[in-house]
Amino acid sequence: MLQQITRILWPVITGxxxxxxxxxxxxxxxxxxxxxxxxxxxxxSFTNQTPSEDPFSYASAVERxxxxxxxxxxxxxxxxRAHPLARDPIxxxxxxLPSEPHRKRLEASLGSGVIVSSNGYxxxxxxxxxxxxxxxxxxxxxxxxxxxxxGTDPDTDIxxxxxxxxxLPKLILTTSPGQVGDLVFAIGNPFGVGQTVxxxxxxxxxxxxxxxxxxxxxxxxDAAINPGNSGxxxxxxxxxxxxxNTAIFTxxxxxxxxxxAIPASIATAIMRELIDHGQxxxxxxxxxxxxxxxxxxxxxGINKKVGVLISGVYRKxxxxxxxxxxxxILTHMNGRKVVDGRAAMNQVADLEPGTKISVSLLxxxxxxxxxxxxxxxxxxxxx
Numbered sequence: 382m383l384q385q386i387t388r389i390l391w392p393v394i395t396g397x398x399x400x401x402x403x404x405x406x407x408x409x410x411x412x413x414x415x416x417x418x419x420x421x422x423x424x425x426s427f428t429n430q431t432p433s434e435d436p437f438s439y440a441s442a443v444e445r446x447x448x449x450x451x452x453x454x455x456x457x458x459x460x461x462r463a464h465p466l467a468r469d470p471i472x473x474x475x476x477x478l479p480s481e482p483h484r485k486r487l488e489a490s491l492g493s494g495v496i497v498s499s500n501g502y503x504x505x506x507x508x509x510x511x512x513x514x515x516x517x518x519x520x521x522x523x524x525x526x527x528x529x530x531x532g533t534d535p536d537t538d539i540x541x542x543x544x545x546x547x548x549l550p551k552l553i554l555t556t557s558p559g560q561v562g563d564l565v566f567a568i569g570n571p572f573g574v575g576q577t578v579x580x581x582x583x584x585x586x587x588x589x590x591x592x593x594x595x596x597x598x599x600x601x602x603d604a605a606i607n608p609g610n611s612g613x614x615x616x617x618x619x620x621x622x623x624x625x626n627t628a629i630f631t632x633x634x635x636x637x638x639x640x641x642a643i644p645a646s647i648a649t650a651i652m653r654e655l656i657d658h659g660q661x662x663x664x665x666x667x668x669x670x671x672x673x674x675x676x677x678x679x680x681x682g683i684n685k686k687v688g689v690l691i692s693g694v695y696r697k698x699x700x701x702x703x704x705x706x707x708x709x710i711l712t713h714m715n716g717r718k719v720v721d722g723r724a725a726m727n728q729v730a731d732l733e734p735g736t737k738i739s740v741s742l743l744x745x746x747x748x749x750x751x752x753x754x755x756x757x758x759x760x761x762x763x764x
Contacts (some may be wrong), residue, residue: 420651431487443566444580445620448521448550449496450613452570453528453542455504456489467505477650493569493613494518494542495622496551499648502656504625505612507533510540514672518544521576532655536595536663537643538627539651540612552614554645555621558600559583567604567626569613581606583623584639589723591641593628599641600624606640615642617711619735624648664732667698670722673710681710682746688712689722691742699756705742709749713741 390432456593463544492509494503503518508623510516516528531541559565563583571577581604589597602615606629615624624642654661670689694701711719715738734736734757742749 436611442620449552450568452519453492456515500542507540552622558623569610571607571609603638663730663757663758667695703753710743
């Protein structure tokens with residue numbers, strides 16, 4: 382009886398062992414891959430998700446903003462002057478030179494812009510269209526139009542263009558750029574390759590003393606901004622415009638992760654001035670300032686740094702008429718301490734011409750008070 386059972390079990394045991402060996406060597410027969418367990422899902426299940434449902438995609442924000450970001454192409458006629466000898470008719474005749482010593486050539490440039498109204502107003506940078514003889518705006522949908530310059534403000538590097546075209550997209554503007562650390566996206570036409578989106582964070586707000594413009598209050602971002610992005614849009618995760626991309630900090634000519642944008646609130650305020658008046662009216666007192674260093678403070682006999690040094694005064698300007706001189710130290714303006722000259726002049730710029738302000742100065746170690754009637758800043762002034 383035992384021998385019969387043994388004869389029956391041995392083939393069964395042998396078959397089981399052989400099956401286990403086969404499955405060990407060929408695991409794909411079980412539907413599993415050796416060493417990897419994959420969870421595969423149908424990608425189509427994500428197509429209808431919104432950014433709030435999928436925190437790793439902001440395609441809907443870009444989709445809302447991108448149609449209103451345009452490419453700007455400019456051409457400039459440049460006249461080149463020949464050598465002075467080429468103006469001599471005898472010299473030209475001897476060397477068989479053309480009778481016209483001046484030659485003209487076309488220079489092409491590119492940038493970006495943002496449509497902010499359905500009737501065709503576009504925000505961009507002054508340096509994008511400066512000196513251009515012809516400006517063409519191309520939309521994302523392929524339509525193109527010549528643009529009219531409504532006005533420019535070199536002091537903030539803002540320019541406003543106008544195109545006549547129907548069914549225009551426009552970007553929604555927000556008065557608040559958000560918080561440091563918020564995700565932001567730069568949209569523009571870098572190097573002329575076509576519309577491109579880059580992502581980063583809002584790195585800082587209120588950046589000044591960058592040396593780009595006279596009046597600076599930049600948003601800083603590490604979203605890649607390159608040549609051609611100038612004038613393009615910086616948007617938040619809702620697709621709202623928070624800034625106009627303007628400049629990069631670079632030593633190589635490429636993006637180093639430090640880009641600057643003009644806040645949308647400032648850009649739109651400048652735009653309204655340019656549309657309504659053709660220029661931006663700013664207050665001006667006609668002084669140049671510089672920081673009061675320890676060395677300068679010591680040379681003036683001051684133990685500690687207070688205020689800023691007035692290094693220059695414009696002739697017949699408001700400060701000159703108020704008997705303010707180079708070498709005076711500006712300590713207070715309208716009762717408030719002055720700690721930064723650029724910030725103080727920006728405050729003056731926000732005042733209406735004709736406004737009176739009181740200032741306190743240090744002159745030869747004595748306190749001097751003056752009243753200045755604010756004038757209108759001329760376009761050639763630096764402060």
